[in-house]
Amino acid sequence: MNDYLKELNDVQREAVTAIEGPVMVIAGPGSGKTRVLTYRIAHLIQSGVAPWEILTLTFTNKAAREMKERIEKVVGQRANKVWAGTFHSIFAKILRFEANKIGYPNDFTIYDTDDTNSVISEILKQMNLDRKQYNVSAIRSRISMAKSNLITPKAYALNEELMNYDRMNRRPMIHIIYEKYVNKCQRSGAMDFDDLLLQMFRLLYQNPENVLQKYRSQFQYVLVDEFQDTNYLQYQIIKLLVHYEGSRENVCIVGDDAQSIYSFRGATIENILQFESDFSDVMTYKLEQNYRSTQHIVQAANEVISYNRKQIKKEIWTEKNEGQKIKVVKCMTDNEEGRRVSDGIIEQKNRYSLSNSDFSILYRTNAQSRVFEEHLRRQNIPYKIYGGLSFYQRKEIKDLLAYLRLSINVKDNEALKRVVNYPKRGIGKTTIDKLADLAEEMEICMWEAIPMLKVSGRANSLLADFVLLIKSFQAKAQKMNAYELASHVVKQSGIMSLLKEDDSMEGIGRVENITALLDGIQEFINDDVLGEGEDVNQDKSIASYLQSIALITDFDSEEVGVDYVTLMSTHAAKGLEFKSVFVVGLEENLFPSFMAMSDPTQIDEERRLFYVAITRAEQYLTLSYANSRYQFGQMRFNDPSRFLGEISAANVDSAMASHNSISNDVFGAPKLLGNFKKLEPRQEAMLAIDPSQFKPSPSSMIEEGMRVMHLKFGEGEVITIDGERDNKVATISFKRLEDSERRIMLRFAKLQILEEN
DNA sequence: GGGGGCTATGGGGGG
């Protein structure tokens, strides 16, 4: 047997070696999913498959990079030839060769969310629509939803369900906005993030010059990571590639329904079910053994996820020891939370000899990072924040990038609008509005409309100067490499001299950022491995550079050898693991988010997100919440998150439950099963009642002898209550569990009083 | 017609 196969358990090995035909791997957290995927690729290569015949689609650059590194360890340099990357980056790369076949320039621009918002804003202005009624991000998400479901503007207008929904929300014109939006993007030679998928689909589906056959024979083996996060459109592309008459159907999907956290961008669990019916003889493997976390953590995760109604049956178990119980930290304010978390990190570092990189702080929203940042800085703990405002989102950077974008694609309206009067050159709002209106009327881009614009002689000559400037950049772009062009633009556009006038701290920072961007471009030119690494396309043009950064989300610079604490959103943490994890801000209206409160299916998604968060922890898990915090610029008071109450007292360390140090046996914490290998299957996976019928009573009102209703366990009787104030634990006998007793922390539990004493 | 300062509004997750 090959060495690498020995490192796998039986199920993993079967999943790795079943290389022909459709394969589905359902993989719980920490079950060796990445290992299976990488070894499967290695195994394909060892079995004689050419690396460039393998297509691996992931959701994050990080996952793709990691996979390549791990394949390389097994098969060596050949790993670089595997097509591995995010859906968006792989398709963008292909579209850079093929876009001209479907009516786009090959040097198309990628519009980010800001660009998209701006296009929609302009449409609203031109249509004279009320901006309060027509909320830009609501429209953006409607358009995105339509694209992800392959609904064209025409089909949208004919779809009663969609139209009714819009009418109900008093936004009946969305279908027209959608149509205008699509046209505008097309005329600008621009694709938004959804277009990278949609245009890829169109390319294959319309099949100009037999391009479909080309990619079908190119990609003999297709692997999809995090399949539960794919949307309808992504699945249709996969099907076009592997599902056809005479296909060998060598497709392997890996996923976990319990970790589906992207339905807000159209991901649908239906794809997993659909996969099983679209393909015949699907080989299915379930990876249920968790190699990451200790028992208390695994148990808590199983408990939490059992509150969700729909799920594929599986039971995660671990052979690891019991480990530490989960700590719950109650704080008065968000500031105190920041302090206690950083104190907690210092304490754990000393007590368990951990290094900074063993820690992660996970939050629901990026805005929460600030307090933790402050306290970590105060304590001299190095940290790194992922996500949030990326380097490439900064104003000065976007300004410079807009010049570069315009130099290779003059149709790019958003770039043009951004720099036409930056630095100030006397081309004002009125002129720009006129230009935009004229372009819209003639159905051309703004650049092409300039010569036809009727404005004052002054505005006219100023515009002509601008055109000459951009034309000079265009000419230079032909001769210069990306770095030379960018340096030239920085000087000639006047950006640098403008920024240098400002000698405040921020101003100096902006100049440094511009310099850093130039360095980054230089690095892009010199470095052979930046990007996704396949040397299929070692294109060093400015267009290639712009494409590579358009799809970067996290700071791609993984500083090696630096020891820092990681701060990121729970979404960003998927696929990662840390010895010690702090999940913070566990409050109603925050985690679960206020946006999800009224919709049970969205609450389920928040719960899966919480499940993802706690299963990142290998050994130490700390959950925290604050009674009050600054939210939306004012003090807010939120209840502790319902998710805290879904973890049984047996897995929680009561000593930490409050800062009044209370002795450990307050809870009399019942050991669940002692030393067990496999968790008992939970019979009570289904909810007892419809959540919308459920009205929890204040925990202070719960008293011994009452009949109460619990969301999951159903009706029961309160036998005893022990503990004081915030640490009261009720022992309740539930009918549904054959009158067995459960100990529930009243502080977190949601109980409805049915019958008082 | 363009530029700068003030007020009002909205606020999630990410490729």
Next chain:
DNA sequence: CATAGCCCCC
């Protein structure tokens, strides 16, 4: 708390 729109002044 950040950004967009609005109003006033040049």
